[in-house]
Amino acid sequence: MPTLAFSDIESAQRAIAEVALRTPLIAAPDLSRKLGCELLLKLESLQPVGAFKLRGAANAMAKLPANTSGVTCCSTGNHGRAVAYSAKSLGMRAVICMSELVPKAKVDGIRKLGAEVYIRGRSQDDAQEECLRLAAAEGLVEIPPFDHPDVIAGQATMAVEMLEDRPDIETLLVPLSGGGLAAGVAFAAKTIKPGIEVIGVSMDRGAAMHDSLKAGRPVAVTEVASLADSLGGGIGLENRHSFPLCRDYLDKVVLVTEDEIYSAMQALYFEERLVAEGACVVGIAAMMAGKLTRLNAPVATIITGRNVDMDTFAAVVAGRDVLLGDVTINGKAYDHG
Numbered sequence: 001m002p003t004l005a006f007s008d009i010e011s012a013q014r015a016i017a018e019v020a021l022r023t024p025l026i027a028a029p030d031l032s033r034k035l036g037c038e039l040l041l042k043l044e045s046l047q048p049v050g051a052f053k054l055r056g057a058a059n060a061m062a063k064l065p066a067n068t069s070g071v072t073c074c075s076t077g078n079h080g081r082a083v084a085y086s087a088k089s090l091g092m093r094a095v096i097c098m099s100e101l102v103p104k105a106k107v108d109g110i111r112k113l114g115a116e117v118y119i120r121g122r123s124q125d126d127a128q129e130e131c132l133r134l135a136a137a138e139g140l141v142e143i144p145p146f147d148h149p150d151v152i153a154g155q156a157t158m159a160v161e162m163l164e165d166r167p168d169i170e171t172l173l174v175p176l177s178g179g180g181l182a183a184g185v186a187f188a189a190k191t192i193k194p195g196i197e198v199i200g201v202s203m204d205r206g207a208a209m210h211d212s213l214k215a216g217r218p219v220a221v222t223e224v225a226s227l228a229d230s231l232g233g234g235i236g237l238e239n240r241h242s243f244p245l246c247r248d249y250l251d252k253v254v255l256v257t258e259d260e261i262y263s264a265m266q267a268l269y270f271e272e273r274l275v276a277e278g279a280c281v282v283g284i285a286a287m288m289a290g291k292l293t294r295l296n297a298p299v300a301t302i303i304t305g306r307n308v309d310m311d312t313f314a315a316v317v318a319g320r321d322v323l324l325g326d327v328t329i330n331g332k333a334y335d336h337g
């Protein structure tokens with residue numbers, strides 16, 4: 001049974017128009033030349049909170065009753081920032097629960113918006129538990145990061161804009177974690193243009209949606225540190241919306257390594273001068289690594305967020321080693337050839 005209708009996406013467009021930016025879809029001529037394929041970039045990194053998550057959060061929160069005393073959520077960082085931002089604009093209390101794996105830059109960004117921050121445990125699941133406890137104890141409404149029809153409808157508005165700007169897009173590469181983004185984008189894109197190919201891309205360590213699709217049901221993964229920190233965490237064993245939509249609307253899912261993400265972050269910076277999180281470049285990484293051949297062009301991908309830890313970003317650009325949790329990603333200079 002579908003949990004989403006196209007009219008939900010149209011109403012989301014109206015609901016978020018005043019909060020979220022209608023971001024540009026830009027040409028990436030130098031990266032396209034390097035890849036041998038026309039690539040377009042949807043710059044969600046320009047959103048007020050630096051990530052697309054504002055769309056889903058703003059849509060879900062626009063629907064709350066006027067007497068709502070406050071909201072809570074668990075987050076790998078960007079959803080929390082989006083909820084904090086929307087709560088501030090609505091004059092509402094926000095409590096954001098995160099795990100110790102969330103980079104400091106993201107925690108600081110959320111505190112600056114006036115939200116209360118709880119750091120709990122080593123995984124999204126620990127943070128989620130705290131969030132549910134708070135919701136019950138303090139009468140807060142939970143705004144889930146991906147498994148909610150209003151959140152998914154909000155993220156889906158990106159696909160509508162992209163196909164308005166460039167109806168000729170043949171392939172969409174979508175960073176994939178809990179799958180709210182991929183579910184919404186794939187559903188909207190295939191409704192507008194059934195022949196379009198939509199491919200989800202995750203990092204190969206802790207790829208929860210990939211493993212769940214393979215198993216045919218939501219499964220747990222071990223969460224580890226990654227350059228694509230925004231893609232960490234499980235999909236929820238009780239997943240009701242993003243899992244079935246990804247299963248029914250995504251053409252496939254491919255995985256990339258940390259080394260491939262590292263090289264793609266360098267390529268996006270040196271070829272297009274864009275600062276972006278590791279999570280944004282997984283599609284570019286898959287193309288550079290030769291994991292996506294025979295794609296129909298133009299190909300478009302979403303630069304989902306800019307809230308990268310700047311020490312990490314500086315190290316990647318300089319070709320230095322990056323220490324992430326227990327692993328070191330060996331530095332290498334960018335190949336300008």
Ligand SMILES: *Cc1c(COP(=O)(O)O)cnc(C)c1O
Nearest residue numbers: 078177178179180181230304305
């Ligand atoms: C949340 C997020 C994603 C993944 O979105 P899901 O809906 O969880 O799949 C990708 N990139 C960035 C920057 C994010 O914050």
